[in-house]
Amino acid sequence: MIKGATLVKIFPKSFNKFTSGFWRALHYMAPTIKDIHDTKVNNKLSNLLVNRINKIVMETYDHGIVWKILGSAVATAVKYGTRELIEECIIAYPAIIWYNVDGYYLILEAIIKRQERVYNLVHQMSFHKVFVATQLYKNGNDNALHLAAKLAPPHRLTVVTGAALQMQRELQWFEEINKFVKPSYREALNGMEKTPRMVFIDEHTELLKDGQQWMKDTASSCTVVSALTITMAFAAMFTVPGGTQVDGKPLFLNYNTFMLFIISDAVALFSSSTSTLMFLGILTSRFAVDDFLYYLPKRLTIGLISLFMSIAATMIAFSATLVLVLSDKVTWIAAPLVIATGIPVYLFALLQFPLLVELVHSTYGRSIFYQQNARRLN
Template identity: 65%
Template sequence: MSYDHVISELPIYKAAINDDWDSVSELFEQDPDLMTKQITYWHETPLHIAVGTGRSHRFVENLVKRIVAVGAKDKLLKKNSAGSDPLHYAATAGNTTAARLLVEQIPEITQVPSWEGRGSLYVAALCGNKETLKYLLTVTREDEEEGGISHYTGLAGGDLITRTIINGFYDVALDIMDMHPDIVLEYDRNDQTALQVLALKPEIFPSGSMLGFWGRIIYSSPSIKNIHDIKVKNHLSSLLVDRICKTIIEHADHNIAWSILGDTMATSVKYGTHELAEKCILYYPGIIWFRIAGGLYLFTAAIEQRQERVYNLIYQMSQFKVWTTLQLSEQKENALHIAAKLAPPQRRNVVTGAALQMQRELQWFQEVENLVQPSYKEALNINGETPRMVFTKSHKELLAEGREWMKGTASSCTVVAALIVTMAFAAAFTVPGGNQDNGNPLFLNYHVFMLFIVSDAVALFSSATSVLMFLGILTSRYAEADFLYALPKRLTIGLLSLFMSLAATMIAFSSALALVLKDKVSWIAAPLIITTSIPVCLFGLLQFPLLVELVKSTYGKSIFHRQNSRMIH
């Protein structure tokens, strides 16, 4: 098949992409067939090309009017080699202006599927074109007539609602559900429902918003656009979940509720979307006994996946919680055996360094140990191993990594602390300005000199403390239990002391500089003193986050706690 016409029709192609109607208007008047001729290798018409640019609005408007005027309105439906008509192009490019023009001239175009069976409505959702999607929702009906396609039921309905949610159009999703409530029961081509897709997006719920310290403080009263947008998403996600769960329960069909809510619970456990899991349980308490991954129930699966926010829902239960940890797996493993296994790779990265990862694993084991009945603590699995034996075996490599991480950190910090000890000790006996004949320092009566002496003493004592703490880490036995409290405590004190000694050293240097330069070149003293703060700031940027994480994980609020006052069972 020859495609030479593609070359000969290049002037029309260029006019379409450049919104240059005037250059081809006379040509179309002489040969109207050119307006609907397939002029590219992909069998695209000039209308396809112009609509696809998203900007050739004048060209599209004049072309559509001219095609209608010559009585060729039906050729507005002409498809390319992939079965897409111009409205599919408008939906793909987000060209709402062109979409309006086409629908006004031929309303039934919204019902025409591509060769893949996709309607323009789904294409707009798939490509993330919100405004075009909102417009097409107002003009696309559920076509029951022969030759039409279903947009809101079956696979198409499932695709539409899940793609809308995936693209973050939560307000549009609510509008779709207002018009077609049962769409939330449909499965998409990935065999997922709207509720399950929401469970894949923990970032749209308050627990997954990933706000920093200050962001969390002002979250309750947003004044910054980014935080405001996050709060809006959180609100819309809550409305979506409530609407979907309510629709599911109103159908009074156990199989539907068990399937959709159960699959959602499984996804919630994997991604830690505890808000969604909680809503599912509130609407249908019995779903707590849905078997998730590997046949495990909710809380046992949460232990396996190390999702503390889902696990913490157990603190909102009544005494029914005693039943949640009685389950035994096919390997005769109870909840404590499962807690003794190594966390999934993606959940070991939630804290910094192998040592803190080991601490987190010990915290999980200790938490579940306090929850299960006493007989489970020494119970044997199918291999004759107790939970403690499983823990030791599965964490052998992590223990070694934690030991090396601790030693490396302590060794590096010891060198810095030892240098500060040396400098601080020497500075105490070589004071700025020297000594008088009676041995007293020359600047003894100056307030700045007293600042020098105090800061030098603080630097010496804190750096010496830091050295002792790091030596304590280097000489530790590195037993499993040491990673829970002893080693993190020593590292915390060591880093805090090192930070104090570095800050005090810079203050001592600044005060000494001020004394020496007090009479001459005073203009240079201020910049130099300000410059001394740079090392302290750099150390803070590099090491302070680790220090905060150490304090939070060792002395802060436990990751296991009641998250709100609502009872879920």
């Protein structure tokens, strides 16, 4: 029996043509696969290039040259968040971790630039983070927590949607750095006689206002929709399809479709009521700075999920009503109308689902500060 490897040796050209043709067809039919393939190829080639450059630089045995070349590469990588380049440079020359970028050590520059991938890498690979975080910088004015309290660069703020989630991201950074600074440094004064908390509030005043307005606008719009859903679901419960008998019992009480109508209408009423309460809780909130970390995103998440459930349940109740009313007379029109009721649910999911996913991920998902696959330095 001829094995696959033997076939490749016997028909190398045919095999190569088949492979290249297969990949071209796959790339044509699925552009996403092509993008993933190209990204992986570029990453692999970039790693080979970085390793080759590092080897050439290290073979000079000149500290000044190594420090200058690798240091400039690391400084650029911090700016753009290229953690792979930084990792290879640190492995090749561990002392580069102390390179100053604009007067700050590597981990502090990552905090200033809000590059969490770089921060996670240096945090994981080295043991000097506690020492660095407890030092004062800029002539003794600021410590690491003061730096984390300052407003992120504009291009790093826009990685999440909406001012409220941007405020949450800033609070996540501040709380992360707050974990490993000395307790005394949490209330330390800088050159402007301000604590880190005071710096954070001053720097984020405008973002806080924008976050409040964004939350209020979103909650107000959704409250109107959920209130209308409550009205319709409540009215439908007492005006059941087909009417009632003399004794007051619904005419279609023994039909399974009618039970579907009752259950879906009840779900619509309860979920829309929950949604309204959550959005009212947002509108009546004090909108303190710390509320944007967990309290407000949690209420908005529950409100959006409940609103989606209420809209979906309302459409199901409407479909059940159509089936009950039209099944005996106009059967051909019932099916298209039932299918059409899914359009509003689809549109709501299409428009609001990305925001909901981002809310759930940023509030309940994996933190932006997580363990990466990196080699640790001693």
